[in-house]
Amino acid sequence: MASYTPTSSATKAGSKNGRTKKTAAKAGAKNGKKQSTAPVATYSGRGSQTIVRKSNDLIQNAMYSLSLSQQKLMLHIFAMIKPSDTELPRYEMSIYEFLKLCGVDPHNGSMYKQVKKNIEDIANAKVQWIRLAGTQKITMFRWLSSATIDEGTGKIVLTLDQSLKPHLIQLKEFYTTMNITYTLPMKSQYSLKIYELCKSYQNLYLTKKQKGEPLVWNIETLKKQVDCNAANWAHVRRTVLDKAKSEINGHTDIYFDYEVYEKDRQRVIAIAVTIEPVDKQVADDKLNEITKSMSSKVRSKKNKLTLAETGTLDDDPNVLTLEYVSVPETTIPYSYGATPEMLRQELEVKAELDKLARELTADEMEAVHTIIGAMVKMAGTPRGNDKMIDGGNAHFFQTMNNVIDNCGGLRRWFEGAATRYAAKVIPVARTKSAPLPYLSRAILEDLENYRLYVVGGMPEELEDEYPETPDIVETTDFVETDAEPVNQLEPDDAATKKEITAALLRYIDREALSARLTTGQMEAFEDILQMTAYFCRRNVKGKDDGMMEGKANMQFLDALNKVIARYESLTILFEAMAVMMDYDTYWKDLMKNPKIKNPKLVFQSEVEKALLMPSAVIGAYTARRDQNDSGRPARKEYNWTKVFEEE
Template sequence: MAKRNSAAEFSSLVATDYEEPEQTVATYGERGNQTVVRKSNELIQNAMYNLTLSQQKLMLHIFAMIKPSDTELPRYEMSIYEFLKLCGVDPHNGSMYNQVKKNISEIANTPVQWIRIEGTQKITMFRWINESTIDKGTGKITLTLSPLLKPHLIQLKEFYTTMDVTYIMLMKSQYSVRIYELCKSYQNLYLKNKEAGKPLVWDIDNLRKQVDCSATNWAHIRRTVLDKAKSEINGHTDILFDYAVYKKAKSKVIEISVQIEPVEQKEAAQNLTDITSMISKRKKRKGKLYDDSDANDSSVLSFGYVSSPETTIPYSFGQKPAELKEEILVRAEMNLLKKELSISELEAVNVIIDTMANMAGKARGKNTLIDGGDQQFFEAMNEIIFECKGLHKWFAGIAGRYVKTVIPTAKTKASPVLYLWKSILDDMGNYRLYTSCMDKDDDHYNEDVVEAHFVEAEEDEAVADMLVPKDADTKKSMAQALQRFIDEKELEEKLTAGQKEAYEDILHLATYFCRRNVKSKDEGMMEGKANMQFLNSLNKCIAKYGSLTPLFETLSVIYDYDTYWKKVNRNDKIRNPKLLFQSEIEQSLLMPFSVVENQKARTQTSTKKETGTDWLSMFD
């Protein structure tokens, strides 16, 4: 019988056989200015996880601190001050240790899953951070990544992606960061397929998992994920990204073909320079999340968003009403509103802001919460901020109506806050009504906008007969496609001579806008020669009314040439009547429901006034 080892001998054998290699120490001071990330394609393409935008950027910066010569995952050491700056948190506040603990905890508790072991049905699940230590005495923080990440980050020889993290620094969407990573990992395959005359195809359901998007509606995925990523990638990175519908099951989009073209090396280098310059300017901008005392340290990169009028607000602020209110106040530019609005209108704005802050993080019915924030609310609000460079114009546009009608009506309701909330969501969805670029003093804009409950139908994918990008191949084909949905015999019977003249020009402008490609303004909206922003808007109108006849009839009546041009030409403040007309038609085509329903409401209002009935009762 073999002699049994003693406990001491066994312990000695284990220590000898399993002695861990000495771990490299990566300090922020030594490696903090490295920006090149190397990740396996498997980690990029198959890993499913849910990190916020700032957390994604933080992890990419940590990965960038790995050197190609490293043989083991390093142990990361940095000061708490450096860590907080990377997280976009004020390192000078009184609760810095709580902030560190919170950020590390959120990242450490985010599971990573679906790393498939090739040739098997096995799925690996792990967490980014394996171990962390916070030393209050020395002010140091130590992080150790999960050892399961080693084959995906260390000594990569094949099937890996190299990218410069600087390109994603100014991205405002968490989806844009993931789409950029995916594009970089698939770029070689795309170029190989292109040479062979084959497309690179992405499955939509798989893409939703890869970018952690819960939406299943194609219109939402296209607008929020793909179009947003396209606008943030193209012209700002080292690649050009585009996509097109490749395969449908009935009317549901299930696959897209993608293009991932490299840009010229000189242009890519210039984009890096522009981003670095922008980051430097942001550090000096008033209202930033932290006061960088090391402003001359070029190795310090800000991963947090900048609190200023034109920047969007993360979903996570839905959980922090007081902080969300402060952010909305910044976007509203209250110092300007105080000069422009009356006391009662300012009070109405404060009521609106309080309602927005208190309701943005509450779960109601089927609304979706992302990072604790109402998805519908934050996307609508951030679209206004993105398109209008803040919320100032929107608040200025709605203040008067809330004083006169919305708030007084809310007071009569059983649930006044819910009524206000619904009104705010509707008005954000129809923000173009209240953010017109024309001077508010123009007589043409002094008419009251009648409140109506606009119900914008989601794109009905079951409707087969719709406007499609191919319709925009030529001006003639686009005009014919529009006329397909207009009952011109009905218009011939209803319209006056002046209204018929207006109809001809409105149809001409609609054809133009459906094909318009103005650089920067229409960036990310083109599919072939079609401007999808206008096609999608008109398709919603077709889905709701069954045709475009109600829209074109309404526009022809509003812009009746027998009355419209006389009124415009008498107004000395309007210097370019044709440009005004074109601008108004553009806004109307983008918001067809508001045009049709407001005209209906005006007609009903006139009728109610004649009979002595309060028009507000129509909407109770």
């Protein structure tokens, strides 16, 4: 039998008046007992309930860190509270029923270990009240006062902390009601939190709308509410707001949108949000779609899938998610690589052909269709060491979906690239003995370097993140065949940090760099090398999902292998990065800038960007070097630190 109690020695109430519940909290933490009047909530009796009632304070002012699956589990538990309850229930269920609450295949015996880990994580997760302006008071408590797992009987008993009672029991005013079924398809923990916030602010939004006033969210407060440590506005927009907008509008009973409301120079301070209810019939149709999707997934996955060895329930392929929703700004699943005609239709949706036709010539539109045809073939074709997932080339889908995610679709990329493909790339491809490999390599590289091609230059939000993007640099011809170099970085090279460092040095002429670079540049090189070794093995939950092969992060290995394939070396890439991040200038500027609180984090972020877009880095560096050698004025240096000045 395993028992878990919160590690905190004191528990404080989260009610508005801040009164402490020391007696009840200590009793619950010590032996898990509740008052005799507390009801017992069982899965068989209440597991089908889907309506959650939470105080607005608990939604808007509580600050905590829970994974997506843990958030969903707590919502399921809260849904088992009835409006008639006068005390918090004691939850009793089997491990089998607990897994069903998590939306996980309960027939997988290996899940027991993860059940214990998730319950322990929830039991020890602190909840802290966001400090309001002008106050010094901070309230902290935990979700659970006790948790018991009996592997002998397969029974779980959970007891909520009494601090939650005023926020869940007998609510009369200032509370939010929501159907948790709408949250089941969500894949982002931020989407779920944004959805709860929207529901809690919806009445206020509608009231302000009638008065002609905006509902404004402060960005710093929002980051605390959703537990996001984003470095800048572009990160908040891309990973929090845009992802939430896509999932909320695609699956729920509300429509969410936002626009920048207030800026301090380039720093976004606040946004004005839109929270409109959708038509009741549309909302009901979405509920039915989610329910049907869940049922079909349970039937198809039963007894087939197992939990990943690492990570939490979020990593489990058995977690139920809704099928793909087709709109220009949503990414495309790997499975479309195995269905060419469906993928062609999806690419045409992402390209928004009707809008392109109004901007491009007939020849350019023909080039767009040629590119789409090549992309369809690339998506379902394994190349070299590329990993295949659900019938799709993982590297291709990751590269393409990155463009879709950052640009709201593919239209702006197609519009910017069409002229070049119509005038040069496609005509040259037709002269090759193997046209498709040539064209495919061109497309993949241009997708990787999409910032060079998006029409009209960089959008404002991307300019904040990638200032002064270099001009388009002509690239050398691509290799004509599918043959891969014999010697490349392999997943086994990343077994240890020492091994991946040695593998990288096989492709770097350190003596040549030492002869060409200054002392400050060589210092930068040594640190860049160590940081690269870290990225080649990095496994950050969520950020690197689907990119790991053993200990190797294939996203970075694949990017480096492309440089090796072209230059038979990594020397040029590391030389470019070392010059751009010359410690005699770059690091001194970081240290002197009072707005940069964590110079090391800035450095790490810039190394990561350079490794993921090596062709642009090398192209900009070699073009600038050639200009200097020819006596022409040097191109303006890339301002690596501008994006962080807003912090």
